[in-house]
Amino acid sequence: MTKDLKFNFSRRGLLKTGASAGLIASTPAFFMSNAWAEEFRNNPGSAGEVKLGFNVPVTGPYSEEGKDELKAFQLAVKHLNGEGDGGMLNTFKPSSLKGNGILGKKVGFATGDTQTNTDAARASAKRLIEKEKVLMISGGSSSGVAVAVQSLCQESGVIFMAGLTHSNDTTGKDKRRYGFRHFFNAYMSGRALGPVLEKEYGKERKAYHLTADYTWGWTQEESIKNTTEGLGWQTTATVKTPVGAGDFSQYITPVLNSGADVLILNHYGKDMINSLTQAVQFGLRDKQANGKNFEIIVPLFSRLMAQGAGDAIKGILGTTNWNWALQDEGSQAFVKSFGAEYGTPPSMAAHTCYVQTLLYANACEMAGTFYPPEVIKSLEGFKFDGMGNGATEYRAEDHQCFKDVLVVRGNENPSSQFDLLNIVETTPRSQVEYDWKIFGGELGPYKV
Amino acid sequence: MDAIFLQILNGLDKGAAYALIALGLTLVFGTLGIVNFAHGAIFMLGAFCAVAFNKLLTFSTKIEDTSVTLFKAYKETPYLKIWFPEAGPVLIDYSVPLSILMAIPVMLLIGYVMERGLIKHFYKRPHAEQILVTFGLAIVIQEIVKAYFGANPIPQSAPSIVSGSAAVGSWVGLGENVIYPWWRLIYLGFSGVAVFAVFAFLKYTTYGMVVRAGMRDRETVGLLGIDIERHFTIVFALATVVAGLAGVMYTPVLPPDFHMGMDFLVLSFVVVVVGGMGSLGGAVLAGFLLGLVQSFASMTAVTAILPGIDQIIIYLVAVVILLVLPRGLMGRAGVMDD
Numbered sequence: 001m002t003k004d005l006k007f008n009f010s011r012r013g014l015l016k017t018g019a020s021a022g023l024i025a026s027t028p029a030f031f032m033s034n035a036w037a038e039e040f041r042n043n044p045g046s047a048g049e050v051k052l053g054f055n056v057p058v059t060g061p062y063s064e065e066g067k068d069e070l071k072a073f074q075l076a077v078k079h080l081n082g083e084g085d086g087g088m089l090n091t092f093k094p095s096s097l098k099g100n101g102i103l104g105k106k107v108g109f110a111t112g113d114t115q116t117n118t119d120a121a122r123a124s125a126k127r128l129i130e131k132e133k134v135l136m137i138s139g140g141s142s143s144g145v146a147v148a149v150q151s152l153c154q155e156s157g158v159i160f161m162a163g164l165t166h167s168n169d170t171t172g173k174d175k176r177r178y179g180f181r182h183f184f185n186a187y188m189s190g191r192a193l194g195p196v197l198e199k200e201y202g203k204e205r206k207a208y209h210l211t212a213d214y215t216w217g218w219t220q221e222e223s224i225k226n227t228t229e230g231l232g233w234q235t236t237a238t239v240k241t242p243v244g245a246g247d248f249s250q251y252i253t254p255v256l257n258s259g260a261d262v263l264i265l266n267h268y269g270k271d272m273i274n275s276l277t278q279a280v281q282f283g284l285r286d287k288q289a290n291g292k293n294f295e296i297i298v299p300l301f302s303r304l305m306a307q308g309a310g311d312a313i314k315g316i317l318g319t320t321n322w323n324w325a326l327q328d329e330g331s332q333a334f335v336k337s338f339g340a341e342y343g344t345p346p347s348m349a350a351h352t353c354y355v356q357t358l359l360y361a362n363a364c365e366m367a368g369t370f371y372p373p374e375v376i377k378s379l380e381g382f383k384f385d386g387m388g389n390g391a392t393e394y395r396a397e398d399h400q401c402f403k404d405v406l407v408v409r410g411n412e413n414p415s416s417q418f419d420l421l422n423i424v425e426t427t428p429r430s431q432v433e434y435d436w437k438i439f440g441g442e443l444g445p446y447k448v
Numbered sequence: 449m450d451a452i453f454l455q456i457l458n459g460l461d462k463g464a465a466y467a468l469i470a471l472g473l474t475l476v477f478g479t480l481g482i483v484n485f486a487h488g489a490i491f492m493l494g495a496f497c498a499v500a501f502n503k504l505l506t507f508s509t510k511i512e513d514t515s516v517t518l519f520k521a522y523k524e525t526p527y528l529k530i531w532f533p534e535a536g537p538v539l540i541d542y543s544v545p546l547s548i549l550m551a552i553p554v555m556l557l558i559g560y561v562m563e564r565g566l567i568k569h570f571y572k573r574p575h576a577e578q579i580l581v582t583f584g585l586a587i588v589i590q591e592i593v594k595a596y597f598g599a600n601p602i603p604q605s606a607p608s609i610v611s612g613s614a615a616v617g618s619w620v621g622l623g624e625n626v627i628y629p630w631w632r633l634i635y636l637g638f639s640g641v642a643v644f645a646v647f648a649f650l651k652y653t654t655y656g657m658v659v660r661a662g663m664r665d666r667e668t669v670g671l672l673g674i675d676i677e678r679h680f681t682i683v684f685a686l687a688t689v690v691a692g693l694a695g696v697m698y699t700p701v702l703p704p705d706f707h708m709g710m711d712f713l714v715l716s717f718v719v720v721v722v723g724g725m726g727s728l729g730g731a732v733l734a735g736f737l738l739g740l741v742q743s744f745a746s747m748t749a750v751t752a753i754l755p756g757i758d759q760i761i762i763y764l765v766a767v768v769i770l771l772v773l774p775r776g777l778m779g780r781a782g783v784m785d786d
Contacts, residue, residue, distance in 0.1 A: 063599035237748055242759050246702055246711045247462060250746035253454040273601050273703055281629040283613035310603035339519025415515040
């Protein structure tokens with residue numbers, strides 16, 4: 001009798017009982033949303049506010065873009081918290097956003113300065129993650145910076161919603177599971193520009209490239225070169241120029257007698273303003289070569305840059321991610337909201353940053369959690385509309401957004417100080433899509 | 449041949465900018481013994497004199513822009529065009545050369561205030577401290593300009609009569625295709641005049657003679673009862689004006705932005721060192737020499753053999769010259785020898 005009353009567990013029995021008890025105890029939580037047992041970096045827990053990190057170039061050559069990005073982020077936070085007119089929150093679909101913050105928590109933010117310098121950008125992102133405890137990082141106006149910050153975010157387990165970055169590498173060989181790009185890329189610029197170039201300048205041309213000597217310049221040169229050579233154009237020379245060269249005269253004069261009849265400027269920001277202005281001063285726009293009018297092409301355009309280049313931009317072809325003159329409901333709502341707040345239309349950098357913030361917030365709502373692997377899964381393959389550029393998809397395989405691309409031309413007769421670019425063609429998404437495998441790279445793991 | 453001719457012009461043009469900045473740097477170093485890292489910022493301030501003058505001329509009335517329907521936007525029409533429909537547009541067109549009239553007194557004042565307010569306190573301090581304080585000053589000036597004018601380059605046009613290109617090829621018996629922007633030729637001419645004027649001032653005026661004597665032996669000049677410090681203050685202001693005017697005239701070549709001074713500063717210091725510390729002639733000679741070398745190194749024929757050489761050639765040449773002539777091209781014994 002006494003023997004029967006004794007608790008006589010074996011080691012194996014104890015383990016089995018423990019495991020069963022654990023499973024039973026966790027079962028209710030398993031069926032509840034927002035109850036991920038996983039601990040993750042900067043988990044807001046029961047706090048009433050979540051913080052997002054906006055890492056933009058406040059100083060350095062792209063600080064005008066940075067200023068505009070910051071304005072857009074502030075507007076997005078305002079709209080997410082249910083303040084203001086709601087902007088694109090009213091047109092974005094399918095949307096889980098309610099205008100009450102994210103998952104019921106008020107949205108706050110902290111800012112950092114990338115200085116358009118990879119080291120400074122990484123240091124600033126690190127501070128945002130470690131000191132400010134941000135859940136997501138967004139912003140930036142350079143591919144070098146985007147690639148560097150994206151890699152840090154992957155290591156830290158914090159989602160990176162890239163700002164303005166146009167290099168194929170960002171979602172190509174340097175892509176990361178925690179990084180997402182809404183902005184288009186150099187390959188898409190080439191695909192969009194190709195048919196327009198053929199129509200406007202024909203099939204027999206000789207192109208001379210001046211290229212900014214860093215990741216973005218190289219991939220843009222490669223993409224545009226592939227496109228133009230595909231049309232039958234010859235490439236006379238590809239010359240790399242140092243970033244921030246200032247005076248490009250020694251690179252422009254060789255173009256005059258090179259036999260080329262097209263100059264392609266793979267420059268952005270201040271470099272583009274300077275090289276284009278100087279190319280025009282050297283009479284390239286008035287020149288005749290090979291019996292044709294000499295042409296200049298700037299594959300990546302922005303309104304802020306057009307403003308800096310003044311009259312030199314008139315008549316020049318290029319591509320842009322978005323333009324404030326778009327007539328769709330989403331773009332108009334955003335322009336109205338931004339214009340009322342700041343008195344100017346938003347730039348394409350502002351647009352992409354605003355959209356990225358809303359997309360991240362929406363993904364958290366869809367996932368029902370801030371837990372990054374689940375938020376990432378919500379973003380992967382997400383299809384949406386109402387944010388400008390028509391129906392858009394975040395491709396799961398490389399985290400690149402696919403949408404219509406705009407081919408623009410510097411406006412010859414602007415009706416206002418903002419009316420600097422004319423939309424020549426809206427290239428449909430299907431024409432700029434490509435197999436994600438062509439650029440290589442690995443996304444990496446969900447859990448870090 | 450055409451390409452070589454164009455690169456010579458490019459080199460001279462670039463060299464002219466280096467020489468003008470380096471001339472001011474050397475003047476300040478030779479007289480005051482100050483290593484002035486804010487000199488690039490002064491060049492930039494000169495450029496922004498042109499921007500400010502243009503803003504004054506185009507001060508506008510704002511009328512609601514009805515072409516923008518989504519938010520309230522405004523169109524700007526300069527008062528000058530409204531009040532003087534004929535003369536107004538002409539004045540605006542000539543705003544860059546006219547801004548020299550504003551830049552001279554403004555730069556003189558800036559130079560005077562800078563020297564009396566800050567620089568004079570560092571005459572007898574080590575060069576390292578001078579570099580730190582003037583570099584700090586340059587950053588402060590840059591940030592002020594950025595806060596007021598923004599970070600984007602602000603394009604300034606040359607007067608429309610000289611906005612095109614000159615068929616320089618036909619002047620020297622080359623093809624008509626060899627063209628060069630008028631304004632760059634004007635800049636080259638302006639630099640020549642400015643360099644000549646500074647040299648003439650130092651060589652042919654009594655004031656200049658005192659300054660040259662002070663550069664040689666400050667103590668003895670002081671013992672002769674001459675207030676050499678006052679003379680040097682004026683020299684600092686003069687150097688500021690030279691850099692400022694170089695900045696004004698450079699605006700149609702390179703749209704000015706807050707950082708343009710820094711872009712020139714490092715190269716200008718290389719020019720000063722290669723020319724010989726304290727040697728005015730050396731600064732001018734080295735400026736043109738390095739400008740030419742840089743231009744030729746950027747030729748496709750050269751970069752095809754030695755990729756990237758255009759970006760390091762100036763420093764390579766500087767190293768070679770300093771190895772052969774440790775005091776630079778025209779450096780004097782005893783100047784910064786320790």
